[in-house]
Amino acid sequence: MYQYKYLLEFTKNVFLKMGCSVRDSEIIADVFLAAELRDHASHGMIRIKDYYQLWKAKRINVNPVIKIVHESPSTAVIDGDNAVGMVAAHKSMEIAIGKARVAGTGWVSTRNSNHFGIAGYYSMMALKQDMIGICLTNANPLVAPTFSVSRMMGTNPIAVAIPAKDQPPFVADFATTPIARGKLAVAEKKGEKVAFGLVQDKMGKPTDDPSILKVGGSMLTLGGDRLHGSHKGFCLTAIVDIFSALLSGANFGPFVPPSVAYLPVLEKKVGDGTGHFFGAMRIDAFQPAVDFKTKMDDWIKTFRSAKPIDGQKCVLIPGDPEREAEERNMRDGIKLVPAIREDLIGIAKELKIDFT
Amino acid sequence: MYQYKYLLEFTKNVFLKMGCSVRDSEIIADVFLAAELRDHASHGMIRIKDYYQLWKAKRINVNPVIKIVHESPSTAVIDGDNAVGMVAAHKSMEIAIGKARVAGTGWVSTRNSNHFGIAGYYSMMALKQDMIGICLTNANPLVAPTFSVSRMMGTNPIAVAIPAKDQPPFVADFATTPIARGKLAVAEKKGEKVAFGLVQDKMGKPTDDPSILKVGGSMLTLGGDRLHGSHKGFCLTAIVDIFSALLSGANFGPFVPPSVAYLPVLEKKVGDGTGHFFGAMRIDAFQPAVDFKTKMDDWIKTFRSAKPIDGQKCVLIPGDPEREAEERNMRDGIKLVPAIREDLIGIAKELKIDFT
Numbered sequence: 001m002y003q004y005k006y007l008l009e010f011t012k013n014v015f016l017k018m019g020c021s022v023r024d025s026e027i028i029a030d031v032f033l034a035a036e037l038r039d040h041a042s043h044g045m046i047r048i049k050d051y052y053q054l055w056k057a058k059r060i061n062v063n064p065v066i067k068i069v070h071e072s073p074s075t076a077v078i079d080g081d082n083a084v085g086m087v088a089a090h091k092s093m094e095i096a097i098g099k100a101r102v103a104g105t106g107w108v109s110t111r112n113s114n115h116f117g118i119a120g121y122y123s124m125m126a127l128k129q130d131m132i133g134i135c136l137t138n139a140n141p142l143v144a145p146t147f148s149v150s151r152m153m154g155t156n157p158i159a160v161a162i163p164a165k166d167q168p169p170f171v172a173d174f175a176t177t178p179i180a181r182g183k184l185a186v187a188e189k190k191g192e193k194v195a196f197g198l199v200q201d202k203m204g205k206p207t208d209d210p211s212i213l214k215v216g217g218s219m220l221t222l223g224g225d226r227l228h229g230s231h232k233g234f235c236l237t238a239i240v241d242i243f244s245a246l247l248s249g250a251n252f253g254p255f256v257p258p259s260v261a262y263l264p265v266l267e268k269k270v271g272d273g274t275g276h277f278f279g280a281m282r283i284d285a286f287q288p289a290v291d292f293k294t295k296m297d298d299w300i301k302t303f304r305s306a307k308p309i310d311g312q313k314c315v316l317i318p319g320d321p322e323r324e325a326e327e328r329n330m331r332d333g334i335k336l337v338p339a340i341r342e343d344l345i346g347i348a349k350e351l352k353i354d355f356t
Numbered sequence: 357m358y359q360y361k362y363l364l365e366f367t368k369n370v371f372l373k374m375g376c377s378v379r380d381s382e383i384i385a386d387v388f389l390a391a392e393l394r395d396h397a398s399h400g401m402i403r404i405k406d407y408y409q410l411w412k413a414k415r416i417n418v419n420p421v422i423k424i425v426h427e428s429p430s431t432a433v434i435d436g437d438n439a440v441g442m443v444a445a446h447k448s449m450e451i452a453i454g455k456a457r458v459a460g461t462g463w464v465s466t467r468n469s470n471h472f473g474i475a476g477y478y479s480m481m482a483l484k485q486d487m488i489g490i491c492l493t494n495a496n497p498l499v500a501p502t503f504s505v506s507r508m509m510g511t512n513p514i515a516v517a518i519p520a521k522d523q524p525p526f527v528a529d530f531a532t533t534p535i536a537r538g539k540l541a542v543a544e545k546k547g548e549k550v551a552f553g554l555v556q557d558k559m560g561k562p563t564d565d566p567s568i569l570k571v572g573g574s575m576l577t578l579g580g581d582r583l584h585g586s587h588k589g590f591c592l593t594a595i596v597d598i599f600s601a602l603l604s605g606a607n608f609g610p611f612v613p614p615s616v617a618y619l620p621v622l623e624k625k626v627g628d629g630t631g632h633f634f635g636a637m638r639i640d641a642f643q644p645a646v647d648f649k650t651k652m653d654d655w656i657k658t659f660r661s662a663k664p665i666d667g668q669k670c671v672l673i674p675g676d677p678e679r680e681a682e683e684r685n686m687r688d689g690i691k692l693v694p695a696i697r698e699d700l701i702g703i704a705k706e707l708k709i710d711f712t
Contacts, residue, residue, distance in 0.1 A: 072460025072641035074430040103459050104428030109642055145671045150662035160595050170598070172591035178584045195583050204665030222578055222585050227551050228534045229578050235528035235674050236592075238659070239516050242526070246651050247642045253658060270654065285428035286465055286603040295602050298626065302609060303594070306506035309560030315501045318591050 001333030007045065008033045010348070010355055014048060015084070017351040018055050019062040024087045031086040031117040036334045039325035042182025043118045045336055049343045050115070051084060053261035060084060060114055066091045074103040077248050078110040082273055085116030089276055093122040093135065096280040100131055104285030109248035112272035115139070115259035119159035120173030120322070126161060126280045127169050130289040133161040134279030136240040141254045143177055144218035145238075146231045149204040151218045152253050155181055156240035161319075163283065165293035167300040171319030176236040177219045184210040184219075197224035243277040250275025357689030363401065364389045366704070366711055370404060371440070373707040374411050375418040380443045387442040387473040392690045395681035398538025399474045401692055405699045406471070407440060409617035416440060416470055422447045430459040433604050434466040438629055441472030445632055449478040449491065452636040456487055460641030465604035468628035471495070471615035475515035476529030476678070482517060482636045483525050486645040489517040490635030492596040497610045499533055500574035501594075502587045505560040507574045508609050511537055512596035517675075519639065521649035523656040527675030532592040533575045540566040540575075553580035599633040606631025 011029035020028065035044035054060040064083035068076045076095050080088030092110045099106025116122070119135040126133025139154025155175035162170040175181075178198050187194050187210035194210045201207045202216030206225075213219070221233030245252035251271045258266070259274070283289040306315045336344070348355035367385035376384065392400035410416040420439035424432045432451050436444030448466045455462025472478070475491040482489025495510025511531035518526040531537075534554050543550050543566035550566045557563045558572030562581075569575070577589030601608035607627040614622070615630070639645040662671040692700070704711035 070641075070643055072638070073458070075460040075637070075641040077642050102429070104431040105461060105463055107461055107637065145659060145662055147664055147668040148662040148671045149665055152659060152662055158591075160591070162595075162598055170594070172595060174585075174588040174591055176588075178579060178588075197584050204668070222588055223534060224580075224584055228553050228580055228584075229530075231672070231674075232530040232532075232534075232578055235514075235516075235530055238526070238674065239518075239528060242518055242652070242655065246648060246655060247639075249643065252651075252655055270651075281431070281463065282428070283603075285426075285431040286433050287426055287605065292602060295608075295626075296598070299598065299602060299608055303501060303508060306501055306504040306508055308503055309505055312503040312560070315504045316587070318587075318594065 001335055003333055004033060004037065004330055007036065007334060010344070010353070011045070011048065013353045014052065014347060014351060015062075017353060018052070020084065020087070021063075024062075024084070027090045028084055028086045031090075031121050034121050035118045037326040037329045038118065038120070038322035039329070040118050040322075042180060042185075045344065046340050047115070047117070049347065050260045052347050054114070054259075057261040059261060059265070064088070068095065074099050074105050074107060076106075076108045078108055080110055080113035080273065082112055082114070085114040085274065085276075088113035089116040089122050089135070089278070090125075092276060093125045093133070093278045093280070096278040097126060097129055097131060100129075100280040100282045100285070104282055106280045108278040109243065110276040110278070111245070111248035111250035113250070113274050113276055115274065116276060118173060119157045120161065120171055122278060123159040123161035123173070124169070124171060127163045129280070130163055130283050130293075132163070132279075132281040132283065133159075134277075134281075135159040136244050136277040138241045138244040138250070138252065138256050138275050140256055140258055142181060142213060142219050143221060143237060144200065144204070145234045146221065146226055149200070149202060149218065150254070153237045153241055154256060155219065156237045156244075158236065158240060162296060163289075163293055164296035164300055165290065167297045168323055169319060170296065170300065170317060171322065173322075176222050176233055176240060178222055178224060181219065184213065197228070240277070244275035245271060247277065248275045357691055359689055360389060360393065360686055363392065363690060366700070366709070367401070367404065369709045370408065370703060370707060371418075373709060374408070376440065376443070377419075380418075380440070383446045384440055384442045387446075387477050390477050391474045393682045393685045394474065394476070394678035395685070396474050396678075398536060398541075401700065402696050403471070403473070405703065406616045408703050410470070413617040415617060415621070420444070424451065430455055430461050431463045434464055436466055436469035436629060438468055438470070441470040441630065441632075444469040445472040445478050445491070445634070446481075448632060449481045449489070449634045449636070452634040453482060453485055453487060456485075456636040456638045456641070460638055462636045464634040465599065466632040466634070467601070467604035467606035469606070469630050469632055471630065472632060474529060475513045476517065476527055478634060479515040479517035479529065480525070480527060483519045485636070486519055486639050486649075488519070488635075488637040488639065489515075490633075490637075491515040492600050492633040494597045494600040494606070494608065494612050494631050496612055496614055498537060498569060498575050499577060499593060500556065500560070501590045502577065502582055505556070505558060505574065506610070509593045509597055510612060511575065512593045512600075514592065514596060518652060519645075519649055520652035520656055521646065523653045524679055525675060526652065526656065526673060527678065529678075532578050532589055532596060534578055534580060537575065540569065553584070596633070600631035601627060603633065604631045
């Protein structure tokens with residue numbers, strides 16, 4: 001078990017050694033550790049190696065000049081200058097919040113960025129400002145549209161954070177596929193099958209094989225099949241892609257660049273880097289914040305008191321499981337699986353920093 | 357078969373006779389007929405009787421004064437004054453578009469409204485302005501959150517319309533449940549079962565009985581069960597409810613008033629009427645509209661050329677089926693089932709207008 005602070009400091013030092021500024025290294029470490037605390041380990045320390053190797057391959061810019069390239073009172077387009085995704089995303093969300101302060105809402109589409117960790121982190125930046133925060137991003141193509149075998153889209157997540165008064169905030173953060181990719185990897189490692197309705201083989205046939213992506217298979221959109229609304233999941237994945245990439249000028253759909261160095265740079269480019277989309281809505285642009293947050297408390301309590309199915313837990317409010325995990329992991333420490341620990345020890349050695 | 361123009365004129369006359377203004381009657385008729393043309397008959401002529409009976413029961417206001425009650429440069433809250441939903445929604449979307457012209461984007465949350473027909477109609481109002489249009493609404497509670505047997509939410513749809521250049525626009529308009537409620541009614545009438553994963557019985561057990569809502573059953577959220585991501589569907593349904601009702605001051609979740617007169621007014625009120633949410637994003641607040649629309653053409657062509665699963669149709673772009681239906685129904689006419697025709701003949705007689 002590792003203490004939160006130890007991993008935070010280590011992560012900061014890795015990015016400092018790679019040449020990032022102190023402030024950028026702090027932001028990056030904060031996002032990585034937020035993923036670990038919230039039990040989204042698939043977006044946590046396991047990914048440090050990916051960024052390190054992209055940096056070694058000179059495929060990521062540790063000294064970016066992140067710029068607004070187009071704006072209106074409530075909107076901006078940001079060029080991330082091929083920054084580490086967290087740095088471009090943090091800056092973009094700050095700009096969205098700044099716009100919302102003046103115009104009521106702020107909407108930012110960002111191009112030329114990279115994988116940014118958990119989308120929920122940026123949406124939650126709005127909470128302290130009494131704003132609703134929204135964050136979308138496109139990602140490497142692994143997902144097939146309804147009726148197709150072609151891997152055309154990422155697991156394109158949607159995150160929405162909404163403040164409450166005495167209740168904890170509502171924080172939804174979910175891939176627009178039935179499950180996250182990381183869960184397939186876990187099942188594969190354990191030698192387990194997965195449920196039908198999550199992935200298909202290269203011919204588009206249903207399968208329960210979690211390793212199917214390695215042999216031309218693809219993930220399905222939320223809904224699974226047409227009869228259960230997979231075309232609605234396709235709509236969601238597509239909207240995230242269009243808002244993130246087409247409004248900003250990033251690569252869309254099948255052209256999103258890989259977030260790992262062991263995959264080659266794609267031959268065809270239709271824009272710059274990966275794309276994100278951020279929104280901030282000032283609550284008091286609609287009504288006094290305290291009134292809204294009091295109603296949010298009512299909403300949360302109403303749904304928490306829904307009658308559970310016999311033998312099931314009660315209804316969870318989005319953000320509940322992650323908040324419980326945060327408390328537990330902060331108290332008990334964060335566990336790293338041996339393979340990840342080995343990777344980090346190797347990186348520490350190369351960068352001449354401590355890690356045990 | 358009825359000609360489009362005949363039904364449009366008839367519908368307009370029904371609402372004129374009920375006391376709506378000429379302009380309001382035209383808007384209402386236009387939305388009803390858009391639903392018929394787009395093969396969303398569940399939101400078309402079948403619903404005229406519901407509005408007529410709400411009016412007879414004095415539960416709807418045909419002479420509303422629709423007002424902005426709060427605003428910022430990019431936002432507004434509208435009080436619909438218990439108007440016919442189409443009238444409040446049309447006015448709200450016009451205000452969102454007006455805000456977007458000045459501030460880049462416009463976001464309107466509307467309370468004290470009623471059922472407004474198809475959400476896609478209002479999102480599509482943005483297209484002619486070279487804007488992206490968004491429309492959400494809450495609705496009567498029929499849907500249970502993951503792990504619960506309580507009917508807490510409506511089928512809360514999401515509509516997003518995005519303009520292209522030479523390609524037709526991208527128009528997504530979907531309930532946040534695997535299927536729309538109307539499809540259950542159709543299966544029931546035909547004496548057919550439905551697939552598992554769409555509804556549950558009053559104990560929360562899976563069922564294939566399409567009439568289960570009549571005996572305490574509920575619809576499931578998109579995803580169907582926890583394993584297939586129903587908690588993500590719950591997030592979506594909840595976000596639509598919060599944006600529509602809590603930002604505006606309408607009734608949320610289980611307290612949304614019934615859209616039919618044969619159900620009594622609810623005892624508990626937590627706000628005013630039904631709530632909607634509208635968004636308009638000016639494309640050139642992000643980049644020149646022609647550049648974006650050209651890329652949208654590329655996006656659409658890329659996805660249309662995805663490789664289909666053997667024996668399946670090619671990938672459909674959101675809006676394709678509805679557009680084909682529009683052309684067909686405009687050309688061949690609109691069919692009304694006998695029971696609906698009888699209802700309309702009865703209403704025509706009472707209002708002393710022609711309908712055959």
